[in-house]
Amino acid sequence: MRAFLFENRRWLATGVLLTFGSSFGQTWFISLFAGGIRDAHDLSDGQWGGLYTIATLSSAALLLSRGGLADTMPLSRLVTLVSALFALACLGMALGQSVWILGLSVFLLRFCGQGMFTHMGITAMGRWFVATRGKAVSIANLGHPLGEVALPLGVVLLIGWIGWRATWGVTAIVILVVLLPLLLWLLGRERAPTGQAHVTGSPGLGARHWRRAEVVRHWLFWALIPMILTPGFIGTVVFFHQAHVAEVKGWSLISMAPAYPAFAGTTVVMSLVAGWAADRFGPERLLPVLLIPMGLAMFLIGPATTPVMWVLALGIVGISQGLSGALWGAFLPAAYGTDNLGAVRATVTAVMVVSTAIGPGITGVLIDRGVSFPQQGAAMGLWCLALSVAMVPVLLRYRRELRAG
Numbered sequence: 001m002r003a004f005l006f007e008n009r010r011w012l013a014t015g016v017l018l019t020f021g022s023s024f025g026q027t028w029f030i031s032l033f034a035g036g037i038r039d040a041h042d043l044s045d046g047q048w049g050g051l052y053t054i055a056t057l058s059s060a061a062l063l064l065s066r067g068g069l070a071d072t073m074p075l076s077r078l079v080t081l082v083s084a085l086f087a088l089a090c091l092g093m094a095l096g097q098s099v100w101i102l103g104l105s106v107f108l109l110r111f112c113g114q115g116m117f118t119h120m121g122i123t124a125m126g127r128w129f130v131a132t133r134g135k136a137v138s139i140a141n142l143g144h145p146l147g148e149v150a151l152p153l154g155v156v157l158l159i160g161w162i163g164w165r166a167t168w169g170v171t172a173i174v175i176l177v178v179l180l181p182l183l184l185w186l187l188g189r190e191r192a193p194t195g196q197a198h199v200t201g202s203p204g205l206g207a208r209h210w211r212r213a214e215v216v217r218h219w220l221f222w223a224l225i226p227m228i229l230t231p232g233f234i235g236t237v238v239f240f241h242q243a244h245v246a247e248v249k250g251w252s253l254i255s256m257a258p259a260y261p262a263f264a265g266t267t268v269v270m271s272l273v274a275g276w277a278a279d280r281f282g283p284e285r286l287l288p289v290l291l292i293p294m295g296l297a298m299f300l301i302g303p304a305t306t307p308v309m310w311v312l313a314l315g316i317v318g319i320s321q322g323l324s325g326a327l328w329g330a331f332l333p334a335a336y337g338t339d340n341l342g343a344v345r346a347t348v349t350a351v352m353v354v355s356t357a358i359g360p361g362i363t364g365v366l367i368d369r370g371v372s373f374p375q376q377g378a379a380m381g382l383w384c385l386a387l388s389v390a391m392v393p394v395l396l397r398y399r400r401e402l403r404a405g
Contacts (some may be wrong), residue, residue, distance in 0.1 A: 004132060005139075008171055011128055014186045014327035016122030018079075020178050023147030024086065024171055025113010027236060027356065030106070032155050033093070036164035049360060051103050056302025056357035060350040063119065064134050067346020068212070070123045071339070076187040078120060083180040086112035090172035092247075096167045105118050108274055110353070118144075118152035119349050122325075123342050126333035130202050134283060137329030144325070145264035152260070201336045207335030215344050219336065223394045226387055227290065231324040232355035234294055234380055238301075238317060240360045241373045245301070245310070255307040264320025270322025275330070283330035284321055284398055287391040294320035295384025301377040335398070 005012065024031050030052075038048050069078055085108055092105030121140050129136040158167045203209055205220075215221050246253050274286060297316035304310055328348060336344050366376055 004135065008129075008136070010186055010189065011124075012136060012139050015121045015125050015136065016143040016146070017183055017186065018117050019140055019143030020147050021086075021175070021183075022088065022117035022121075022143070025109040025111075025115070026144075027114075027148070028111065028148060028239060029113075029151065029155070029238075032152060032159065032162045035167070036159070037093075037102065038250075040165075041102055043099070044257070049364065051099070052106060053357050053361055055103055055106040056110045056353060057386060058107050059115055060353035060357065062111050063115040063346055063353065063387070064350040067116075067119055067349065068340075068343035070120055070126075070342025070346070075120065076184055078116075079183050079187065080180065082112050082116045082120070083175055083183070086117070087172040087175045090168045090175065091264045092275070094168035094172065099126045100155075114353060114356070115349065119342075119346060122329045123331060123345050126341050126345070127338045132279055133333060134275040134278025134326055134330040137278075138271040138273075138322075138326040141271050141322075141325035141329065142268055145267045148264045149261060180363045183286065195373045202333060204333065204335045209339035210335075210344065211340050212343040212347055215336055215347065220346065220394070220398060224287075225351065227287065228328070228351045228390065229355040230291060230387065231294065231320055231385065232352045233359040234384075235317060235321055236300065236356040237359040237373070238314065241363060241367070244367060244373055248374060249304065249307075251307050251310070256310050258307075258313045259314035262311050263318040263321070266315045266318030267322040267325075270319045270362035271326050274326035275358075277360055278326055278330040282399075283327055283334055284395055284402075286331075287395050288388050290323050290327060290391075291384040291388050292319055293317070293323075295381045295388070298377040298381035298384065302374045304374070350353075 043051070043219070061199075073081075089105045089108035089112060092101050092108070096102055096105055114324065121143070122137060125136040125140045126133060155167060158170065162170075207378075210218075240348070242259075243253065244257060245251070246256060278286065293316045298312040299312040300309055304313065332345055333349060335340050363373060363376060367373060
């Protein structure tokens, strides 16, 4: 492992830096500014949530149509373009006085951050690595929990010192002056997949490279849609509704705060374990086990009587999140090849983004109708376990087709 990290440090650092940079467009980061945004634009919780959902769904649609740029445009040029848009979005948050500018800025934050930065990083890992793809993807995904651990406290302190608008201005400067130059330096050398004399790509099922139109017509894509949607849906709503959970349970948010490092810690560990397992046994072997920890965690939330159980539940959710990141990063190129990986992965990422957009809305409506989130947890747990069982025949059929190809 040490030799792998040293020999590929430049390429792995690129992946980690891209996923870390995606933090500035993630829900947890933007939510740190929610109070100031609502006050400045005179928005209710429902209006802010509605605007956020529309912006996120719109970003998913744009990602679907433009994610294929990762196949046709040099990564250094694409990184420059997306970083410029990212910084522009931050400036829109800092300077915009109208709700329209706010909506456009959130849309670009979601497209550039949660969408393209993550998409570029994981797509590059899938294309650059073959035999060690799972390991590379799991390491690149470490940027996500790294951001979740390193940034919140500093951002909150900065908001208290210079205000929320100025903090967005600082974020724009960080993207242009720190993040972009580092990425361009790392991308200053070209990379060919290990073990390949020519950059011809690694084929998937049927020993060929699938186009997006072929992928969406194939049975496997539709069989996997529920698995693609579920981790993002549940992973978003457990954090989005933590204030509601605190109110229902009579807990303080401070007592629930250790859930963040617990979640990040298990995500990191399981991402590395899953990357090794994907390379050793095949990424498809993770399909039936992916949602089992998440399902068990959701069963814990309902009967939880102390914040310790909440922290435990979020730590277990992190197991599934770590597995998910490694699974899709390694599985998609293995199943569909690498020549059109950007377009294929953009489709899957767009589905994931949709799940993060609709999750808070659906669960929020249920809460308004008297079904608390802890009560919803049992239904989510049953869904996860049922879906895990349903993945067994999917796994068996996929492996038959893989052998036949």
